[in-house]
Amino acid sequence: MVNLLLSDSVSESNSDTIVLLSLNVSDKLLTGSLAKYVEPLNGQKLIDNAFEKEGGIVQLSTNPVRRLVYSPVGSVNRDYDDVRRFSEAAYKGIKRAIKAGSKNPLVILPISDGLQSYSLFEAATVLGAYYALYVPLEIREAIPTRAKKLNAINFSNFSSNDKTLFTYRLANAIESGRIVARDIGGSDPERMAAPKVAQYVEELFKNSVVKVNIISDEKQLEKEFPCYAAVNRASAERHKARAIFLSYEPPEKVTKTLILVGKGVTYDTGGADIKAGGIMAGMHRDKCGSAAVAGFFQTVATLKPKHTRVLGVMAMVRNSIGPDCYVSDEIITSRAGVRIRIGNTDAEGRMAMVDFISYFKEKIVNEKLVNPSIFTIATLTGHCCLAVGDNYSIIMDNGPARQLRTAETVQSAGHEIGDPFEISTIRREDYEFNIGKSEYEDILQCNNAASSRTPRGHQLPAAFLIQVSGLDKHGIDSEKPIPFSHIDIAGSSGPFPGVPTGAPIAALTASYLLKDD
Structure with missing residues (x-):
């Protein structure tokens, strides 16, 4: 067309x-x-x-x-x-x-x-x-x-003709990814329930340079990704979780490795802490983080960068209500061995992603990945929207990412391509806030108030992801520092009712793929 x-x-x-x-x-x-x-x-x-x-x-x-x-x-x-x-x-x-x-x-x-x-x-x-x-x-x-x-x-x-070719290639690559992100992120919770997302992604990347590996076995998920599996417990069969792993291997020597972990909550009822008072409508869009991951891989498949390895996972899961749903006060041990007390089941996004961060952290350490950077992408907090308004993504760096000026790089690229970012900072108070309040637990998953009613409500979950994944052992004081940046797209993912934007595919493309061809 x-x-x-x-x-x-x-x-x-x-x-x-x-x-x-x-x-x-x-x-x-x-x-x-x-x-x-x-x-x-x-x-x-x-x-x-x-x-x-x-x-x-x-x-x-x-x-x-x-x-x-x-x-x-x-x-x-x-x-x-x-x-x-x-x-x-x-x-x-x-x-x-x-x-x-x-x-x-x-x-x-x-x-x-x-x-x-x-x-x-x-x-x-x-x-x-x-x-x-x-x-x-x-x-x-x-x-x-x-x-x-x-x-x-x-x-x-x-x-000029050269610029014409460049613009055509770039815009079409980004748009092909944004279409994928809109298809997954904007479609209703039945059309894009986790099993159907898996089918869509398998068909999309069939016979392409992007490889797909899907984990659906509940016992395996419970063993390897216990926090993610807890969110999945109450889902009916047609909504059962799918962990969709994606990978792209460049044709030439790898010079950097991008790792993307996407929140893919196909519908967020709030779980046992149900979203009451008419605020549940629109929660099919809580999968826009994973949708952006799939979209970025489609852009990668189009541009075929020569030196950038890209790994990722779409953490597709439904936060359902039922007799088996996880509840506040439960203590769950993460993949990294951190004991978490659940404070609010509506803070399921951090639970869905955190074990996958651990998985890629281990992969970085064990396989010595070249110049790795981990990104989480999620429609995570209402506080993000209060802090910077609609239309803007927030990016937060840990210490190693801050030394690389990752947030500044993404913000600058987003400014150039029209996918704007604001930079926020994870502070010591955010880590301290999450410390367990009793000897039963190491970390309190969430307080009992909504993020939009909690001071520093978008920074706290970023600190949680670092603490519970074990990335706090890989900061600037570590022998093996691992750069990590959390991107909250609650404001930038698009209007509801309306069409999702596909953020932050354009900014990430302009940041990391333009000079690798």
């Missing part, structure tokens, strides 16, 4: 709508083949005071294409502007073109002169357009006539 015109001149063949993205109506850069649009744009501006700021549709009288959608980018040079101005303009422009009846739009990207501070703005713009085209998996499967919104989309006006 997605095409790209490998040209820096405007081509209108096979297009029914021009979608013009420009800094303003009177943009002096609209020259050459674009100059013919200046007069009709200025004419519309004279009769519509809101046109320059809000855009709209202009009828073209002399052009082979009779419909022009103008979607203004607006100012990009103020202190608070960022590359999302471009992606948002593309998103709005395509949405408007679709409403007008377009099936084959040609998107004219902003000209790059004077935009040196936005190194990836063209890719971010294309990704904004793609976001408007996503059709939910259930619709594609159930109603084939609605499986796509356009017949084709074309882009033109790139700055």
Whole structure:
């Protein structure tokens, strides 16, 4: 469905709508083949005071294409502007073109002169357009006539042919991953129950460079991943857990190893500490962390980095209610041998991930993986949304990751590609807060209040993951330090109701895959 015109001149063949993205109506850069649009744009501006700021549709009288959608980018040079101005303009422009009846739009990207501070703005713009085209998996499967919104989309006006190829490759690789993330993360809790997620992933990566290994045996899960297995206890057979391991081996010498652990709670009832008062709706989106892991591997499969090894796991599980569900006051011993007293069963995300961190920690130590970094990705806390608002991911480093400036690297890359991050810090108080309150337990899993009502509510679970996985034995004071970063995407995963964003696939791609080809 997605095409790209490998040209820096405007081509209108096979297009029914021009979608013009420009800094303003009177943009002096609209020259050459674009100059013919200046007069009709200025004419519309004279009769519509809101046109320059809000855009709209202009009828073209002399052009082979009779419909022009103008979607203004607006100012990009103020202190608070960022590359999302471009992606948002593309998103709005395509949405408007679709409403007008377009099936084959040609998107004219902003000209790059004077935009040196936005190194990836063209890719971010294309990704904004793609976001408007996503059709939910259930619709594609159930109603084939609605499986796509356009017949084709074309882009033109790139700055150079080399950059065109780079932008095409990058944007399409990221978008292919974001589609996977949206399919898994956004689909309802039956269509994407853990067994069906496993089927989807197996089919996705069949005969690809990504290898899939799935563990479903409950006895094995209980033995190897006891915290994860506790969350799984009350699930019916059709919702039973699947630990989906993914791996990519590069064709040349490995120079770094990325390890991703995703929270994949297919539905979060809260468990025995049930989410009451109407706050359970939307909890099928609690699997967006694992969805992002699968999506990132799809991007990896597309780009095929030469030197980066990528390992990961999707911790798919349902937090159900029933006679077998785990409950507060239980003491569970983690894979790393840490005794945990359960404080709140609605803090299941940290339980689902922590043993897999231990698993990869052991793999790093025993197999001497090259330059490893572990990331957890999760829609983990409401406190994250309170702290930084919607649209932003939070990233937190342990000591070894902080020495590598991992958070700064990801934040900078996210800024360039339009997948923004805020940096938070795990402090000593967070570790101290989690210490067990009696001699029965080493760690208290959670206090009795919601994260959104707990000071430092998004940092505390990050410290828990470090303490309970045994990563606290691999800090900067260790002979074998292991970099670890926790990414909370509760705010950035997308609106509900609405379409998931696929965060943080774009930022991780721009951080770690662009210079490895």
